[in-house]
Amino acid sequence: MGFASSKQFFVSWEELHRATRELARRQLPASQWKGIIAVSRGGLVPSSILARELNLRLVQTVCITSYVHNEQQKQLKVLSAAEGDGEGMLVVDDLVDTGNTAKKIREMYPKAKFITVYAKPQGRDLVDEYVADVAQDTWIELPWDMQLNYSDPLCKSDKID
Numbered sequence: 575m576g577f578a579s580s581k582q583f584f585v586s587w588e589e590l591h592r593a594t595r596e597l598a599r600r601q602l603p604a605s606q607w608k609g610i611i612a613v614s615r616g617g618l619v620p621s622s623i624l625a626r627e628l629n630l631r632l633v634q635t636v637c638i639t640s641y642v643h644n645e646q647q648k649q650l651k652v653l654s655a656a657e658g659d660g661e662g663m664l665v666v667d668d669l670v671d672t673g674n675t676a677k678k679i680r681e682m683y684p685k686a687k688f689i690t691v692y693a694k695p696q697g698r699d700l701v702d703e704y705v706a707d708v709a710q711d712t713w714i715e716l717p718w719d720m721q722l723n724y725s726d727p728l729c730k731s732d733k734i735d
């Protein structure tokens with residue numbers, strides 16, 4: 575779990591799909607968009623769903639990796655990036671948390687519309703549009719990071735011989 579997060583919000587594939595379709599609906603008419611820039615990796619699945627819904631065939635990526643520097647500060651490194659200033663493009667990420675990634679994206683693509691599925695308070699003003707609010711102290715568990723597991727019932731039945 576991420577530091578500074580005391581709670582967890584578990585997102586199923588169905589819920590992610592529903593929320594991302596809602597995000598797509600809000601981007602109509604699709605004719606205003608040239609394509610999508612997916613913020614890899616978290617933005618890849620939402621971008622695929624958006625591209626299908628909006629019938630956009632141009633899907634590019636910006637590949638950013640973050641690592642913790644000096645035990646505290648998150649540093650970002652851009653491994654590869656779609657060219658241009660983002661004009662006519664939707665830049666898509668799964669979520670905004672502290673807003674570090676969003677700040678970098680805005681610098682790189684000042685003319686793009688930056689959208690995410692989930693947003694926490696610290697970063698939400700940096701996003702042009704998002705679907706669901708999540709509290710700052712809550713870690714979002716995304717479906718590709720989870721698996722189905724057996725869960726014990728709340729009450730165990732006594733064994734009958």
Ligand SMILES: O=P(O)(O)OC[C@H]1O[C@H](OP(=O)(O)OP(=O)(O)O)[C@H](O)[C@@H]1O
Pocket residue numbers: 613614615616617638639640667668669670671672673674675676697
């Ligand atoms: O608002 P922030 O605090 O910057 O956090 C949000 C970013 O963090 C996650 O990506 P991460 O850098 O963990 O890499 P990933 O997409 O490859 O999982 C998420 O996908 C966002 O891109």
Ligand SMILES: [Mg+2]
Pocket residue numbers: 613614615616617667675
């Ligand atoms: Mg990411």
